[in-house]
Amino acid sequence: MTRPVLHNYFRSSTSYRVRIALALKGVDYDYTAWHLRKGEQRSEGFLVLNPQGLVPALEWQGATYSQSLAIIELLDEKIPTPPLLPADAEGRARVRSLAQMIALDIHPINNLRVLAYLKEHFGADEAAQADWFRHWVTLGFDALEARLASEPQTGSFCHGEAVGLADICLAAQIVNNRRFGLDMSRWPVTGAIGARLMEIDAFRRAAPDRQPDSE
């Protein structure tokens, strides 16, 4: 297998997702850092990898891929073991839906570029930005907790006893939340799953504070 190159940033939640998936699949890769706070993801060098100017991008087998969920599904299709999605279509729909509750309806709204817009155009100070962040996390995690606590498919992890796509998105979001002072006490079922995830070696190795560009 060609050795992939992951273009990413230690603190980026979407980068963290792909690092977890690569670690779960046992894929070694080269790590290339782009410093988001310095705007390196908008440099010409990065834009040829992804015109969207967003990390992560994965160079693999002669092509470059963007969007963390699409990258993870590609990895799952090309390297089927261990699977990151259930074997049944209904289970896949549930796991994708749980993942998307975080990846669509929490994370993009709280992204760095959105917080920067709030500051620039609405004068949002750090406290107002933190309120914004916590608002969207709380809305999303309240719904996530309601589902995980009530749906019979929930197990030790988001879907049964195997780690998958929803767990990857959950772990990355929980770590992100800590930067804004959000602990998991409000969401006990979700928090228990998160605590189990943090014990898994692949999740630990992929964590922001273990990356070469960590500050």
Place this chain on the structure above:
Amino acid sequence: MTRPVLHNYFRSSTSYRVRIALALKGVDYDYTAWHLRKGEQRSEGFLVLNPQGLVPALEWQGATYSQSLAIIELLDEKIPTPPLLPADAEGRARVRSLAQMIALDIHPINNLRVLAYLKEHFGADEAAQADWFRHWVTLGFDALEARLASEPQTGSFCHGEAVGLADICLAAQIVNNRRFGLDMSRWPVTGAIGARLMEIDAFRRAAPDRQPDSE
């Protein structure tokens, strides 16, 4: 096949995506409307369908599904013809990535509930909300245009000559954009694809102005 029930709102872009997919797959369904501007998606009757309080939700074969992209992939897996994703893993990654550029990085940031927060907490008037909406669309569509114009896989549609998941997201976003005065002249390749999509019967029948709750 059990007749599905689509819980949705005529103007919702995510609802429109699922309606297009159902139409492309030739699935008849019952249409249940929840009025977003009246907050009906946060009523108890809707929250039992989806605790997230977001349309659409699809009742089908004894289960209820949420998140438009997950629903569309479920439909594609259960009803394979016509396929909405390419046959090869690399193609699927590309189509999912293009779809997610819209479904993750444009639409959720511009959702009704976000605009309402801007108004309530930052005093954003209609003009400021429209600037916000156009800003995220423009960033996303500039990147989409760069990819669609340069990547050899682009055809009459986002990926070759068959309509798929990325086209569904694109069409729904283009229709949404019109409400904020955004035409496609800035993005000629993307706009030409959009114009072709609007000629397709399934896209026409699924359009907001053709739904029973249209105002």
